Amino acid sequence: MRLSKSFVPTLKEVPSDAVVTSHILMLRAGMIRIVAAGIYSFLPVGYKVIRKISEIIREEMDAIGGQEFHLPALNPKEIWEETGRVEAFGDILFHIKNREYVLAPTHEEIMTFHARNVLKSYKEMPQIWYQIQTKFRNESRPRSGVIRGRQFLMKDAYSFDISMEGLDKSYGLHDKAYRKIFDRCHLSYFVVGASSGAMGGSGSEEFMVKSDAGEDTVAHCDNCGYAANLEVATSNIKSKERDSRSEEIKKIHTPNVRSIDELCSFLKIDETRCAKSRVYIQSGKSVLVLMLGNEEVNEAKLERALGGAVRPAHPEELVEITGAEAGSIGPVGYKGKIIADLRLKDANNLFSGANETDYHFGGIDLKRDVKEIEYFDLRSIKSGEACPRCSHNLEVFTAIELGHIFKLGTKYSTSMGANFLDENGKENPIIMGSYGIGVDRVMACYIEQHHDDNGIIWDKVLAPFQIHLMGLNMKKQEVIETCDMIYNDLTTAGYDVLFDDRIDAQAGFKFKDADLLGMPIQIIVGDKKLKDEKVEIKIRSTGERFDIPVGEIKEKIQSISEGK
């Protein structure tokens, strides 16, 4: 492709709205442009990458027996009402104004719709159906460029089996295929066990990439590969040990002490001798949550422990419930449900609020002084704590979800009546799995992981072009002729070549654009080196450069390409 005739609007300056590296580089390299919040156009060079990723996905999906569909994004609302997901999705679902249609945010319903009309016999299964298609979700806050958009490209796959064993097999095939896909895309990722959330079903795994632009927080162990969303992650941190002797409980005047830190410095004690109290409201009832020291409540864990949604109590409610203001609340004398983090199990000699503003108790013995108390894991683990499996240090960081695989079970087949007849002529619901990959996220994550100060560093697998050919002075006849020859030779040999044939762009300009665009191999043709019948080759990833005779370009390119 000749750059002079192409639409590759590179930017020298960083667009003010972009914050995340991949977003900045995709804009600067002329691969995407924003149309509205969370809505992007892919420009020719960017779209080439999308196509390459899609092709890898297709190959690996086909390899596990997947069959590619192309389903409509425009869906009749009534199909979505069969599964109750119009309500479940709520505001996330886009509704069409002048028809009873919705824009599909995922395609379980449509795939199940087809399955129930066709898959009538156990003989017809298993099946794996997939598609690569645009999804629509009315995200309340799109961000990070293409990473969280209102419209995005997703590979979604669905498996149909007659037994749980069959589902396990289909699920396993996807797990393997996903690893191959992400490996081939040269992404470093890890796999996290996750709760299946609103998708329903029994098991699921998320494929995550470590990134500051991520929206999930995960704990990961380098040593054994343990990885878990912070909402479920545990560590083998020690509980507070019970002192052999319990002190007498005593009330202490603590004027203006509002936090654990203040309490510790006021009483000159370590925070591990304190129990922090937080009051939550669950469907109108208050629950006192006790944490060791200054640890924060992990609300996801709390909700699981209590089996329902919670919210923190408002300051006015605190006074009403406990008789004291925030900072002086504690378990002793508290009326209502009390739960505590496991680290506090049966602890004694604790300091905590006295439920009287400006007073705390010391010498609290949870076994002796608090009658009914239940213990749960309620804390968020922190970097540096020991892995629950192998005791090495865990690392906690944010990550981007690239893919997610679910064992759905019969949630959709049951609600939509997708049944088959088994060997005994008995009707059963089809057992389903659902598997997704964010295609544009793969691209963004690749860039997050492969760039330097000058721009993107494409590996040949995803590179929009294998070779970036530059003619440094396109007014000189010998440069033009050599470039044309190289361009034709390499193109004929099957290489995808981007040819910077711009006449008026100066050398520095072309170098900067080439590094920004980041093709794996650059061929630089300048009249100086051409006097010795030589051109320069630069490897983008290493910065390594060398001169070679014009006649040996094809062989050299071939050996470089094969070496990578």
Add this chain to the structure above:
RNA sequence: CGGGGUGUAGCGCAGCCCGGUUAGCGCGCUUCGUUCGGGACGAAGAGGUCGUAGGUUCGAAUCCUAUCACCCCGACCA
């Protein structure tokens, strides 16, 4: 949805607080010339209803009100 911020030329920004000729700067763009291996130089140009709508005022990019859009933090999130 809560908090914060920003809308001035294709891009990046100044001007606004304290209202007053013809709204500026850098990059980019057009033409000519010189340059030509790491985002050149000179000259001459084109490009703006200052997000939109009201209001205050003799006079509004600037003050007031409303509204829209975009970004960040949070909440939410198959």
